[in-house]
Each structure stands twice: as C-alpha cells, then as structure tokens.
Amino acid sequence: WMEVPLQALAADPLPSWNEGTVKHAIIDFVTRATTEGDAGFVPVEARIATFDNDGTLWPEQPLVQGAFLLKPLRSRVKEDPTLSKRQPFKAILEGDLSELSLMDKARLTKLLGETHAGMTEEAFIRDVRTFFQNARHPRWDVPYNQLAYAPMLELLRYLRANGFQTWLASAGGIDFMRVISEATYGIPPQQVIGSQLKKSLDEAHAPSVLRREARVSHVNDKAGKPVGIDEHIGRRPVFAAGNVRSGGDIQMLQYTRKRGCPGFALLIHHDDAVREFAYEENDGASLKAARQGGWTVVSMQRDWRRIFDGTRVPDENGGG
Amino acid sequence: WMEVPLQALAADPLPSWNEGTVKHAIIDFVTRATTEGDAGFVPVEARIATFDNDGTLWPEQPLVQGAFLLKPLRSRVKEDPTLSKRQPFKAILEGDLSELSLMDKARLTKLLGETHAGMTEEAFIRDVRTFFQNARHPRWDVPYNQLAYAPMLELLRYLRANGFQTWLASAGGIDFMRVISEATYGIPPQQVIGSQLKKSLDEAHAPSVLRREARVSHVNDKAGKPVGIDEHIGRRPVFAAGNVRSGGDIQMLQYTRKRGCPGFALLIHHDDAVREFAYEENDGASLKAARQGGWTVVSMQRDWRRIFDGTRVPDENGGG
Numbered sequence: 001w002m003e004v005p006l007q008a009l010a011a012d013p014l015p016s017w018n019e020g021t022v023k024h025a026i027i028d029f030v031t032r033a034t035t036e037g038d039a040g041f042v043p044v045e046a047r048i049a050t051f052d053n054d055g056t057l058w059p060e061q062p063l064v065q066g067a068f069l070l071k072p073l074r075s076r077v078k079e080d081p082t083l084s085k086r087q088p089f090k091a092i093l094e095g096d097l098s099e100l101s102l103m104d105k106a107r108l109t110k111l112l113g114e115t116h117a118g119m120t121e122e123a124f125i126r127d128v129r130t131f132f133q134n135a136r137h138p139r140w141d142v143p144y145n146q147l148a149y150a151p152m153l154e155l156l157r158y159l160r161a162n163g164f165q166t167w168l169a170s171a172g173g174i175d176f177m178r179v180i181s182e183a184t185y186g187i188p189p190q191q192v193i194g195s196q197l198k199k200s201l202d203e204a205h206a207p208s209v210l211r212r213e214a215r216v217s218h219v220n221d222k223a224g225k226p227v228g229i230d231e232h233i234g235r236r237p238v239f240a241a242g243n244v245r246s247g248g249d250i251q252m253l254q255y256t257r258k259r260g261c262p263g264f265a266l267l268i269h270h271d272d273a274v275r276e277f278a279y280e281e282n283d284g285a286s287l288k289a290a291r292q293g294g295w296t297v298v299s300m301q302r303d304w305r306r307i308f309d310g311t312r313v314p315d316e317n318g319g320g
Numbered sequence: 321w322m323e324v325p326l327q328a329l330a331a332d333p334l335p336s337w338n339e340g341t342v343k344h345a346i347i348d349f350v351t352r353a354t355t356e357g358d359a360g361f362v363p364v365e366a367r368i369a370t371f372d373n374d375g376t377l378w379p380e381q382p383l384v385q386g387a388f389l390l391k392p393l394r395s396r397v398k399e400d401p402t403l404s405k406r407q408p409f410k411a412i413l414e415g416d417l418s419e420l421s422l423m424d425k426a427r428l429t430k431l432l433g434e435t436h437a438g439m440t441e442e443a444f445i446r447d448v449r450t451f452f453q454n455a456r457h458p459r460w461d462v463p464y465n466q467l468a469y470a471p472m473l474e475l476l477r478y479l480r481a482n483g484f485q486t487w488l489a490s491a492g493g494i495d496f497m498r499v500i501s502e503a504t505y506g507i508p509p510q511q512v513i514g515s516q517l518k519k520s521l522d523e524a525h526a527p528s529v530l531r532r533e534a535r536v537s538h539v540n541d542k543a544g545k546p547v548g549i550d551e552h553i554g555r556r557p558v559f560a561a562g563n564v565r566s567g568g569d570i571q572m573l574q575y576t577r578k579r580g581c582p583g584f585a586l587l588i589h590h591d592d593a594v595r596e597f598a599y600e601e602n603d604g605a606s607l608k609a610a611r612q613g614g615w616t617v618v619s620m621q622r623d624w625r626r627i628f629d630g631t632r633v634p635d636e637n638g639g640g
C-alpha cells in the first residue's frame with residue numbers, strides 16, 4: 001500500500017471526481033473540519049470516518065463474500081446430499097451467485113458460520129487469502145480486490161491526509177475483510193467493523209487458538225451498524241459513506257448527526273449501467289432519508305470521472 | 321496528554337524502573353523488535369501491545385469500577401428496599417467496596433448492566449466523568465486516574481515511541497475506561513477492549529442514540545481476553561502485560577505466543593505493602609504459568625524505583 005504524498009494531493013485531492021456540487025461539498029467539509037476557528041472545525045481525535053464496503057468501496061454484483069462461500073457450500077452439499085433439497089442450499093445451488101448476492105446479511109452471516117464452524121482463525125484466514133489469489137470477477141476478469149473504486153480510494157487517502165481515521169463498517173464478515181483491508185484500502189485490520197460469529201479459545205491446542213462457532217454474535221447491518229461502530233470506536237463518526245440498495249446504511253449515516261457538531265453523510269447511487277451497474281432500492285428508503293437528512297448523494301455516472309484504476313481495469317467508457 | 325520527545329526517551333526510556341533483569345529484558349525486546357534483520361524483529365504493523373488495567377496500570381484496591389458502582393447501587397436499594405435482603409446487594413451494602421473489589425468480573429459486569437439499563441450512552445459517559453471528577457482514593461486522597469503507575473506510563477510511551485500500538489484489554493467495562501483512557505494512558509477510546517453490555521439503537525430519539533441493556537454480551541476476562549482482542553484487533557499481540565491476583569490475564573499472556581514469532585509477556589506481582597499493596601493469588605496459577613511460559617515477572621518492590629508520579633502522589637518510601 002502506497003500513500004500518495006501530501007503535496008500531490010494538494011493540487012487536486014480528488015482527480016477521479018468530476019467538478020460539481022458533490023466534489024465541492026466534500027472538499028468544503030474537509031477544509032472546514034481542519035480550519036481552527038471555523039464553525040465546521042473538528043478536533044483531530046474526533047475525525048472518524050466510517051465506510052460501508054460492498055457497493056460503496058467496491059462492486060456488489062456479485063457479492064464478493066457470496067463468491068467466497070460458493071465453494072465451501074458446494075463441498076458441504078457433496079458431504080451431505082440431503083442438503084441439496086433444503087433451503088437456502090437448494091436456491092444457492094440453482095441460482096449460484098445471484099442468490100447469494102441478494103441474500104440478506106443476517107442469513108449470509110449465518111451461512112458463513114455454518115460453512116466454517118470449528119475452523120481455527122488462522123485456517124480461515126488462509127482460505128480467504130487463497131480465494132483472493134485465485135478468484136476473478138466474472139465481468140472484468142481481475143481479482144476482486146483490484147476493483148476498489150478509484151474515486152473512493154482517493155477519498156480515503158484525502159481524509160487520512162487531513163487527520164481522519166478511516167474505518168470499514170460493513171455488513172460483511174469482519175475476518176473476511178480484514179485479510180484484504182490494508183492492501184486494498186489502506187485500512188488496517190483493527191479498523192474493520194463487520195458481522196461476527198462467536199469464537200472460543202481452544203487451550204488444548206498449543207499455542208492456544210481461536211475457533212469459529214456457528215453462532216452469529218453481531219449482524220453489522222442497518223440498526224446494527226451504529227452498535228458495531230460504538231463497540232469498536234466508542235465515538236460517533238463525523239463522516240460516513242454508504243450506498244443505495246438495501247437501506248443497510250441509513251442508520252449509520254443518520255448516526256453522524258450529533259447536536260452542535262458538523263457531520264457529513266455520503267450516499268452512493270449506482271446509476272451507471274455502462275461503466276458499472278445501475279440499480280435502485282425496492283422501497284427507496286435510502287434516497288428518501290438522504291433528502292430528509294441533507295446528505296450528499298453521489299451519482300456514479302455524473303460525479304465519477306472514472307470508476308476503477310485504469311492501469312488495472314480498463315474503463316468501458318471514458319476516464320482511466 | 322503530552323508525549324515525551326523521542327530524544328528524552330533515548331537517554332533512559334524507563335527511569336522509574338530499577339536496573340536489573342526485568343528492565344533489561346524489556347529494553348532488549350524492544351531494541352530487537354525494531355532492528356531489521358534481527359531474529360526478534362517485528363514488522364511495524366504487528367507491533368501490538370495489550371495491557372490489563374486494574375492492578376497492571378493502576379491499583380485495584382479498591383476496584384475503581386466498584387467505587388463507581390456503589391452510589392447507583394445504593395440508589396437502587398433505596399428505590400426498592402427489598403433488594404437490601406437479596407444478594408449481591410446485601411453483601412455490597414454491608415461490605416461496601418471490599419465486596420465489590422473481590423467480586424468476579426462476570427458478576428460485576430452484570431451489576432453494571434442492572435444499575436444503568438436503559439440509559440443512553442451519552443448519559444452514562446457523563447456519569448463516569450462526574451465520578452472521576454469527584455471521587456478520591458481512600459488512601460492517597462487523589463482522583464483515581466492520578467494513580468496510574470509511573471513505570472507503566474513510561475513503558476506505554478516507550479513502546480509507542482518505537483512504533484507499537486498500545487491497547488487496554490481489561491475485564492472492566494469498556495465504556496467506563498474509555499472516558500479516561502486517553503487522558504490517563506494516552507490510549508484513545510478506539511483502542512480500549514473490555515467487558516460489554518448489549519446496546520440497542522433508539523431511533524425514536526432525534527438524533528438517534530444508543531441505549532444500554534441489562535444483558536452482558538462479553539466478559540473480557542480469562543479465556544475471554546483473547547476473544548476480545550481478536551474481535552477488536554484481529555491480530556495476536558506481540559507484547560502483553562497483566563498482573564497476579566485472579567488468573568485473569570493468563571490466557572492473554574499465553575496468546576502472545578505464536579510459532580516462529582517473538583512475543584513478550586509481562587506479569588506484575590504486587591509485593592510492596594509499604595508503597596502500594598502486597599497480595600497473592602489463591603491458587604498461584606499466574607506465577608506458575610509465568611514459570612512455564614518464560615514470562616518476565618515484575619516485583620513492584622524490587623523493579624520499580626517509584627510507584628506513582630511524585631508530583632501528584634507522594635511515595636511513602638523512596639522514589640518520587
């Protein structure tokens with residue numbers, strides 16, 4: 001992971017963002033947050049920024065953790081063929097990734113518990129590492145972690161260069177993301193918040209190891225996001241970013257709001273079928289909450305000059 | 321919180337530690353951990369150090385969180401006098417702080433849940449802040465958070481000056497310690513691990529707030545410490561410090577051990593009745609584990625030149 005030097009950022013900290021109200025709102029917030037005496041000033045210890053992962057920092061079609069689960073799920077059905085007639089196994093085997101990509105996060109976390117129960121933490125990490133080395137995105141044919149959105153990587157660096165601590169706050173599994181968070185986003189494992197399984201210490205093993213249980217201890221989605229953020233950080237974020245799809249980020253974005261303090265909520269709208277994907281939310285709750293809360297809504301089509309890092313993923317249209 | 325400049329530390333990074341095998345073992349570990357090419361070298365991202373709190377960074381007679389609980393417990397008994405005949409209330413009202421100080425951490429966490437259930441996170445933090453402003457240690461007559469051990473504050477600074485990230489990993493309540501961790505130890509709230517209650521998001525309140533529930537979600541003691549460390553950090557610490565009393569740190573100290581990696585375990589023995597307190601552990605398990613694991617055992621009497629910061633707390637004997 002290479003940090004861009006500060007001087008380079010000073011010229012245009014967000015070159016992959018098109019000029020416009022969104023880019024200007026971000027730069028204005030950061031400039032004021034770092035200007036002592038300004039009403040928007042934020043003391044450095046309070047500069048906490050939390051980012052949803054799927055659909056906010058990288059694509060969620062298909063869901064990366066779903067792609068990871070497909071192989072162990074098929075193995076389990078092979079071991080126990082009666083599962084192939086039971087849900088959710090039946091639907092997953094028929095629908096493959098589309099089913100896993102649409103599954104709600106509580107059910108997905110439960111599946112992750114079932115496929116890897118009893119495994120040591122170290123063995124699970126090796127499995128995840130192997131997945132990221134071998135798996136490729138069906139459309140762009142590159143490893144999944146090369147598909148981080150270029151504008152969001154710039155935003156992460158820009159915030160860090162201005163004293164913000166950047167965190168992942170995803171509904172995905174915490175241990176899954178921790179394997180790639182530093183290399184992909186410059187976010188160390190200890191700044192990753194996610195859905196969790198219970199673990200227990202196996203002291204019979206030398207040295208002692210943690211083993212994964214099948215029980216879900218926390219689903220870091222919707223109202224669970226502020227709970228997870230409080231547990232890991234103990235402060236409200238002053239900046240948070242999420243995306244339109246399931247309403248999973250509404251409570252986190254609302255949680256940036258605190259009486260008497262500036263807060264910035266960024267909501268990404270996937271409206272670019274040419275360069276990425278276009279989709280809406282069934283009930284429109286995220287965009288409605290954005291209007292009510294005065295959040296900054298990103299149109300991928302309008303606001304992003306390029307979607308991916310052009311040296312690794314050719315953009316289908318413009319940019320790169 | 322003021323960091324001591326690096327040059328000042330270079331002279332003698334641990335002036336409150338007497339010369340001897342313990343001080344030399346610490347300096348040797350840190351020197352090798354930061355010397356590239358040495359077999360004891362630790363890459364900067366793996367320089368994670370975890371510290372128990374009560375009895376390791378400040379005194380545990382009486383238990384500070386017990387002192388905090390006394391007032392709300394008395395209020396609850398006033399509201400409901402039948403409680404005064406039930407345990408643990410009866411014993412606490414009779415024994416005051418001694419009972420609370422000896423209580424096992426799971427029961428203490430449960431009590432904390434009961435006394436503050438339904439309270440918002442913000443209101444709880446205000447209560448803790450008020451406690452630390454007003455309460456004084458019965459022996460030294462200073463606020464509890466001025467009783468951090470001077471040698472341990474030096475150790476925390478020394479480790480940070482050498483690229484280590486320092487964490488609290490205490491059986492005490494996470495939100496209780498977070499209020500004072502930064503000012504007392506230079507450890508920000510997001511690097512505090514502790515026992516936890518369930519919380520839920522109250523969205524009816526504007527802005528949304530977290531409320532404490534009476535249910536305990538994690539007891540960060542004994543085998544729970546590696547679990548809490550994994551949840552918050554996602555890596556094994558290479559350095560950990562705990563103390564002799566209840567065996568609560570054994571599993572954390574063992575967890576620093578990983579095949580092929582250097583690890584350092586520090587165990588503090590309270591053997592200084594003159595300047596602080598002298599006590600042992602019923603079954604001697606911590607000292608036994610120290611012998612088996614080759615841990616470094618600190619004798620407060622022999623290894624610490626002074627116990628407290630002499631400008632705030634007069635040492636009864638020597639130092640300061």
Ligand SMILES: [Ca+2]
Pocket residue numbers: 052053054055056242243245248
């Ligand atoms: Ca998302």
Ligand SMILES: [Ca+2]
Pocket residue numbers: 372373374375376562563565568
């Ligand atoms: Ca202790």
